[in-house]
Amino acid sequence: MEERGSPDGDPARSLEQGPEGPETPIQVVLRVRPMSAAELRRGEQSALHCSGTRTLQVSPPGGGPDVAFRFGAVLDGARTQEDVFRACGVRRLGELALRGFSCTVFTFGQTGSGKTYTLTGPPPQGEGVPVPPNLAGIMQRTFAWLLDRVRHLGAPVTLRASYLEIYNEQVRDLLSLGAPRPLPVRWNKTQGFYVEQLRVVEFGSLGALMELMQMGLSRRRSSAHSLNQASSRSHALLTLYISRQTMPPVDPGEPPVGGKLCFVDLAGSEKVAATGSRGELMLEANSINRSLLALGHCISLLLDPQRKQSHIPFRDSKLTKLLADSLGGHGVTLMVACVSPSVQCLPETLSTLRYASRAQRVTTRPQAPKALPPLCSCPCCHLCPLCRAPLTHWACPHRGLQLPQVFGPKTPGGLALSAQPPPWAPPCNSDSAEFPRERSHSDWTRTRVLAEMLMREEVVPSAPPLPMGPPDASPVLRGGAAVPNLARRLEALRDQIGSSLRRGRSQPPPSEGARSPSRVLPPC
Numbered sequence: 001m002e003e004r005g006s007p008d009g010d011p012a013r014s015l016e017q018g019p020e021g022p023e024t025p026i027q028v029v030l031r032v033r034p035m036s037a038a039e040l041r042r043g044e045q046s047a048l049h050c051s052g053t054r055t056l057q058v059s060p061p062g063g064g065p066d067v068a069f070r071f072g073a074v075l076d077g078a079r080t081q082e083d084v085f086r087a088c089g090v091r092r093l094g095e096l097a098l099r100g101f102s103c104t105v106f107t108f109g110q111t112g113s114g115k116t117y118t119l120t121g122p123p124p125q126g127e128g129v130p131v132p133p134n135l136a137g138i139m140q141r142t143f144a145w146l147l148d149r150v151r152h153l154g155a156p157v158t159l160r161a162s163y164l165e166i167y168n169e170q171v172r173d174l175l176s177l178g179a180p181r182p183l184p185v186r187w188n189k190t191q192g193f194y195v196e197q198l199r200v201v202e203f204g205s206l207g208a209l210m211e212l213m214q215m216g217l218s219r220r221r222s223s224a225h226s227l228n229q230a231s232s233r234s235h236a237l238l239t240l241y242i243s244r245q246t247m248p249p250v251d252p253g254e255p256p257v258g259g260k261l262c263f264v265d266l267a268g269s270e271k272v273a274a275t276g277s278r279g280e281l282m283l284e285a286n287s288i289n290r291s292l293l294a295l296g297h298c299i300s301l302l303l304d305p306q307r308k309q310s311h312i313p314f315r316d317s318k319l320t321k322l323l324a325d326s327l328g329g330h331g332v333t334l335m336v337a338c339v340s341p342s343v344q345c346l347p348e349t350l351s352t353l354r355y356a357s358r359a360q361r362v363t364t365r366p367q368a369p370k371a372l373p374p375l376c377s378c379p380c381c382h383l384c385p386l387c388r389a390p391l392t393h394w395a396c397p398h399r400g401l402q403l404p405q406v407f408g409p410k411t412p413g414g415l416a417l418s419a420q421p422p423p424w425a426p427p428c429n430s431d432s433a434e435f436p437r438e439r440s441h442s443d444w445t446r447t448r449v450l451a452e453m454l455m456r457e458e459v460v461p462s463a464p465p466l467p468m469g470p471p472d473a474s475p476v477l478r479g480g481a482a483v484p485n486l487a488r489r490l491e492a493l494r495d496q497i498g499s500s501l502r503r504g505r506s507q508p509p510p511s512e513g514a515r516s517p518s519r520v521l522p523p524c
């Protein structure tokens with residue numbers, strides 16, 4: 001059996017062992033949607049078979065040899081929206097965005113392959129009919145997680161959002177106050193490519209962010225054609241801007257750490273002959289195909305070692321301009337490639353698989369933010385301060401506290417079912433799972449332990465983790481050499497904790513209200 005798409009640096013290994021150098025490959029997760037009702041009615045057969053969690057086997061209809069493609073994760077049609085959210089490791093991207101990195105999740109695939117469904121869930125079944133929570137897509141789940149995470153951070157965070165579409169090679173603001181009008185894409189040295197006059201809206205609650213998303217979705221161009229009743233006719237980019245004041249600030253007047261989390265729902269490639277598009281639909285299809293071709297061209301050139309340092313034609317389309325940093329720059333990027341299982345779609349599916357295979361060999365150089373906020377001992381950080389397990393690890397009793405509680409069934413105790421440790425998990429003692437609460441003396445001791453640990457290790461960005469591993473999966477901890485200022489910041493943190501502890505031995509820890517906000521760690 002011929003095998004393709006397995007990059008030189010195996011993504012699973014690079015995730016478990018840490019990147020060899022500062023370059024990080026784009027991670028690719030493949031999702032195969034279930035057969036649609038129409039495909040089943042027509043009696044179409046499936047040409048795809050998932051073998052294990054990372055390999056997709058393609059069986060050509062003529063009986064030729066199977067071809068296998070390997071990706072960071074492969075999800076078949078039986079996988080739920082929650083499975084996809086977890087497999088994509090989007091929470092990890094969110095953590096990186098909170099630390100100031102620029103992260104992108106983009107869906108790619110043929111028209112009707114499930115890109116929009118994966119990011120935002122199915123379209124509402126009627127006016128005022130809400131999408132069932134279990135069908136919510138990656139975006140809503142990330143929003144819920146992020147807002148919950150920010151609530152527990154204890155450091156001032158400003159959240160803002162923009163939402164735009166690229167329709168027929170014009171950028172339109174989906175959150176504009178009046179009718180959307182074309183906006184120019186400009187470039188400067190500090191920002192790279194950016195959209196001038198794009199409305200960026202501050203929000204403070206999950207409800208407000210959901211409303212912004214709904215507003216954008218309702219204004220985005222979509223039409224019906226033979227392969228999709230609600231086909232997106234534009235590429236849509238929703239970006240969350242996260243500004244976080246470090247605690248304590250290294251220098252007075254230090255700018256807040258600014259990270260980004262961008263969700264890109266690409267319009268689907270389509271064969272006009274297959275979709276029967278005419279007139280406006282055909283113009284849209286041509287524009288979509290042209291920009292996807294430009295994207296593919298940039299990806300191919302980025303792979304060529306001779307060309308990598310030279311000119312990559314990002315300026316060839318608005319899409320490639322706005323994705324330039326995610327593909328070839330300093331971003332951390334995840335691609336979710338979507339395909340239909342039907343044998344009738346096989347040519348387009350193979351083209352998606354080849355495109356995705358190439359993409360996972362592209363590397364970026366995630367750039368550390370200027371000032372890294374310290375991790376604290378709250379349940380939101382990567383390691384449980386009590387049992388030292390990574391919080392997303394099955395063994396950590398606080399894992400559920402990190403999950404959005406708005407989706408999925410809960411146990412009587414309030415912990416999301418999906419967050420329960422599996423039956424084989426060994427007991428992990430904890431004295432309390434209630435947050436937030438007053439900081440006790442033992443909390444200060446734990447914080448010191450954590451700070452000392454941070455002096456040795458720091459979580460460094462790479463692409464998102466694979467689906468939850470076997471029970472012996474090890475935490476992904478890497479050396480912190482790539483993070484400028486880290487040692488200095490942690491030194492300051494340790495001094496601060498040390499003096500607090502010395503004070504704490506002679507007197508009880510100061511109450512929340514008595515502390516100066518610029519001198520305390522985020523409360524847990």
Ligand SMILES: Nc1ncnc2c1ncn2[C@@H]1O[C@H](COP(=O)(O)OP(=O)(O)OP(=O)(O)O)[C@@H](O)[C@H]1O
Pocket residue numbers: 032033034036077109110111112113114115116117118122123228230231232233266267268269338
């Ligand atoms: N995993 C899935 N489970 C159930 N239904 C799905 C799944 N993925 C997609 N669908 C359904 O398939 C249809 C096409 O999906 P969707 O609109 O997300 O495709 P798309 O790739 O975004 O297409 P386009 O590029 O034309 O916008 C929709 O009716 C959607 O609800």
